[in-house]
Amino acid sequence: MRFSNLFGKTLKEIPSEADTLSHQLLLRAGMIQQVAAGVYSYLPLGWRVLRKIEQIIREEMDKAGGQELMLPTLQPFELWEESGRYPSFGKTLFTVTDRREHRLVLGPTHEEVITELVRRYVQSYRDLPLLLYQIQNKFRDEPRPRGGLLRVREFIMKDLYSFDVDEAGLDTSYQKMLQAYKNIYSRCGLSAVMVEADSGAIGGKESHEFMLIAETGEDEIICCSNCDYAANVEKAWSVKHELEKKTPLTVEEISTPNIKTIEEVADFVGVPTSHTLKAVFYSADDELVFVVIRGDMEVNETKLKNLLKCSELRLATEPEVKAAGLVAGSASPVGLKGIKIVADDSITLGSNFIAGANKPDTHLKNVNYSSDFNVDLIADIAVARLGDSCPKCNGKLLSSHGIEVGHVFKLGTFLSERLMAYFLDRNGASQPIIMGCYGIGLGRLLAAAVEQNHDDKGIIWPMTIAPYHIYLCPLRLENSDVAETAEKLYQDLTSANLEVLFDDRDESPGIKFNDADLLGIPLRLTISPRALENQSIEIKWRKESQVQLVPLKEITSITKELLESHSEAV
């Protein structure tokens, strides 16, 4: 490709809309262009990267036994009512109305459509297992798109769906995909970690995410310093420290004027916050829920939401709390009636707690679970704490930020049951198909690759996904030696099946070198009068600073060897 013909232009200044690094670099390199909030065009260079990622994913899916197909973007709205997932997706569903006033959904994911397809063709256990996938645009009306390509409303996703006869089959499919995913990230030159995850709106039980560790990542990952335990903070748990159990004493009222927060209460009484019970109020599908947790812990809303099986969970507003007759700052589960009470199991790991009294400026001491109050539900709903013990090995837990670049789910049978996807087993009994689904966002992966591979000059593409392999950079094009050598080299390298971006522009060396660095092409060949006098050409890796001279005669073969050995190394 001749740079002079290339559509797109590099920018010296950072567009003001971008403050995420990958977003800035991709815009400056002329690889993407914003069309609306969370909606982007890919320009030729960006699209080349995307297609390389796509091809790697396709190869790994095929290798794992996947069959590629293509499902429509438009989906009947009724399908979402049938599957029961409409409420959990809610406003993130983009819907359109056709001329007959029928509602259609722009597919945010395709479990419904593919399950309906599969149920027509699968009647017997002999038709299974199946791994079906597609690479296609998805639409989600995200509440807040952000970070350029990191979180958008229209995005290209690879989604694979597995269909098995039993749990063992699902395990096999799941393992195949985990391996395929690991292969994909490593072939893209990226280091991803697999973490336990919550399955959210997709549904199902077991789920893992693949995270690229990056400061800008939206997700918090909890991992063990000692073993391989790693989980999204939404899912993570830590071993809770149990307090010394004392003989339960009788509840007593104490006066606590103007004392409201847990810290104030603990200070006032002279105990650590772990000796108090904290009350938090939520609205779960518009029902007020009273949550109790030990004072030194925080409520994990994802866990709470799963426990309550509700589709919308938020902190209750002050008016709602008042309307329920609760006293903010002194609310108590003791003697509370008519409100659902949910507790974290930490309230059993201690005794004689300080709690509210449901009276202003008053608290209770010596409050004990089960003797002084009861709850409707009790489970682990706490945020895992750093420094606490790992649930697997007792090592210390650490945290880091990550970008979610893949998510896999064991769906089980809830969708196949609702959508009537059954098969006959060996014994002639009708069974629901066991499903799994496995997604990768390609644009996000591309952006994450930039987040992980750049310096202050620009992008440093891993060889396997670089838009071009070689940046052919002649200096002083008015010198006929340089011009002729460059033209010939461009022909030779291209004929050798190497991907070359030929900077044939009459620009200053500074502009060319800076653009080469910004675009992040792995290998740069510089042709200059100076080096030509010695019958040689300069060669430089983007990620290194040394320049090497290579004899002109051998340049094509040496370049080819270099690139090949480099690709294998990845």
Added chain:
RNA sequence: CGGGGUGUAGCGCAGCCUGGUAGCGCACCUGAAUGGGGUUCAGGUGGUCGCCGGUUCAAAUCCGGCCACCCCGACCA
């Protein structure tokens, strides 16, 4: 949806407070010089100042409404 911010040429910005019909840098076009890390000089193209309405002799500027985009929170590949 709640909180904060921004909209002036393709990009980055100034002008707005104190109304008088738009300016700088980059990019782009022409010419000349230059030539190893965004080179210099000269000349030039490009804007209904986000939109609608109001005030005024006169609005980028003042007032009202709307819209778009970005950032922080509830969601996800």
